[in-house]
Amino acid sequence: MLKQFFIICSGADTDILEQCSKGEQNKYAGIGATVFFTAVMAFIAASYALYTVFDNLYASIFFGLVWGLLIFNLDRYIVSTIKKTDSFIDEIIQASPRIILAIIIAIVISKPLELKIFEKEINQVLLEQKNEMTLANKTQIAEQFAPNITALQNDITSLQNEINGKETEVNTLYDTYISEAEGTAGTKLLGKGPVYSEKREKHDAALLELQQLKAENKNKITAIESQIGQLKGDFETQIVSTQPIINNFDGLMARVNALGELPWLPSLFIFLLFLAIETSPIFAKLLSPKGAYDFKLEDQETAVKTNVLQNKNQREAMLKTDYAINDKIYSDIENEDELYTYKRKKAREIMQLQADAFYKQQKNVL
Template identity: 60%
Template sequence: MLKRFFLLYSGADLQIINKCSNAEQNKYAGIGATVFFTALMAAIASSYALYTIFDNIFTSIFFGIIWGLLIFNLDRFIVSTIKKREKKSLEFLQVIPRLILAFIIAVVISKPLELKIFEKEINQVLLTEKNQMTLDNKNQIAQQFTPEIAKIQEEIDGLKTEIADKEKETNTLYETYIAEAEGRKGTKRIGKGPVYKEKREKHDASLAALTKLREINSEKIANKEAAIANLIEQQKQAEVTTQPIISNFDGLMARINALNKLPWLPSFFIFLLFLAIETAPIFTKLISAKGEYDYRMENHESEVTVWIKQQVDQREKVAETDIDLNSRVYEDLKTEEELYNYKQKLAQELIKLQGDTFLSNQKRLL
């Protein structure tokens, strides 16, 4: 039962292969098994590749089966169309396009399984890339907000400097009128004289201006610090909004690019493995000697070819004979007087009918 199942997959003619020896049937059953398992691996690889895209197991399995059936049909077609020739060079020439197709199929099949086999290493590469992308993203976002924040901070520093300068001026006036009172500077007279009062008034006026300046600038500073806080919040929000895009950067193309950054030798050997599996049925037929099935197939094709040629030749002969007979019959009819009189009578009736019809149309028009 299993052998018959694989014989069906080999693309061999069951009516012919059943007449062959058991060894010949086993050979083609092996070819069919190779075709079957290649299609099975293609379905598994495609399902995994599609799962990385759709993230839905049922959708991935469904389309993976469709892809496996497509690969099965292609492989079965490739194997079934390879015919044994008397010269090996002719066999190699006929399989060159099939080898190219097998190479393409091997690439398509092996790549998704490579992604699964090296999944941990790929995840590490993707993690490094995501971290770098996160830093780059923060820097790019910061470039949008940093100039405005720096500008506002510079304005705040200017307001604070203005207060500090006024405080320094007020403190200097304070020190001046205290030194005047103590007799250390100015008139160098101890006591609160007219000069002291004058300097004290300057200090008090400066202190009042400082107090007012503090109120005004403090309000401005508070507003500007609120503006900075708002910009920082917008910057954080922008980082939070864009982070999921970076976190989801693990699609099929990203994984393939990450795989290409890993050492190439392991991936190359896996590709060679699938290439060997995919081309195994082709090379099996190439390296195998011409067997019983091939001779029986040639005999069957020869019978069909001869039969078709006979049928075509027979139809051509019948057509030629029929044409020749028709020519002779019509030549003989030319001399028949009865046929001539009959055709003449029909022509006369036709001419009369045409004349009556013409006269009737003319009367109607007048």
């Protein structure tokens, strides 16, 4: 049962193969088993690759099954269409397009399995890439908000400097009227005279201005700090909203690119393994000697071809003969008086009928 299934997978003619030896049947059963298990590996590889894309188990299995059946059909077609001839060069030329197709299939099958085999290493590469992308993302977002925040902080500094300048002025006026009262400066008179009162009034007026300035600038600084807080909140919100995009940066293309950053030698060995599996049925047929199955198949095909050619030639000969007979018949009756008289009579009748019809038509017009 299993042997018969693998023979069907090989694409061989089961009716012809039943007439061959057990060894010949085993050879094609082995070729069919290779075709079948290659399709199974293609199913597994495609299912895993599609799972990384759709993140849905059932959809991945369904499309993976379709891909596996497609690979099975292609491999079966490739193996079944390679015919054994007496020239090895002709066989190589005949198989070269199929070998190229087998190489393409091997690449497609091996790549998803490489992603699974080196999954831990790929995850490490993706983690490093995500960290770099996170830092780069923060830097880019900060570049959007930094100029506005810096400008607002400069406004706060300017307002604070304005207060500090006014405080310095008030402190200077304070020192002036205190020195006047102590007699250490100004008029050099001890006590609170008219000059002292004048300087004290200037100080008090400046102090009042300072208090008003502090109140006004405090309100302005509070408003600016609120704007800065809003900008920083927007900055954090944008970082939080964009981070999931970075966290989900682990799709099929990202994993393939991450695989490309790993050492290439292990990937090459895996590819060569699947290439050997994929091309083994082809080379098995190329390298194996011409067996009983090949002779019987060739005999059957040449018999059909010979029969078709014979029928074609026979029909052509019959058609040629028929042409010659018809030409001879018409040539013999060409000069017969009886046929001439009969056709002359019929032509006269046709001309009379035409003349009568024309006469009636003209009469109706008049």
